[in-house]
Amino acid sequence: MSCTCPSQTITPLKSPDGSISHLVSIGRDVTEHRKAMEIENGLRLARQVQQRLFPTAPPNAPGLDAWGVSIPAHATGGDYFDS
Numbered sequence: 001m002s003c004t005c006p007s008q009t010i011t012p013l014k015s016p017d018g019s020i021s022h023l024v025s026i027g028r029d030v031t032e033h034r035k036a037m038e039i040e041n042g043l044r045l046a047r048q049v050q051q052r053l054f055p056t057a058p059p060n061a062p063g064l065d066a067w068g069v070s071i072p073a074h075a076t077g078g079d080y081f082d083s
Helices: 031-053
Strands: 006-014 020-029
Touching: none
Parallel strands: none
Antiparallel strands: 006 020
């Protein structure tokens, strides 16, 4: 779930006698930032799931040397291999 609410800071301005005379409000739309964070979190989860699918060690087959590597192009790869 996402919120398209702006980020807002409210700062009191004081007069010479120390009383608050004005409030200054500065707002910032963080919609795009939040969307980017949601995408990054999804990619992070996909990487973790994908990395757990890979074998932790090559298969034990006497007389056979097995080796494999997966290097994703960006954040995750679309291929899967198994021993």
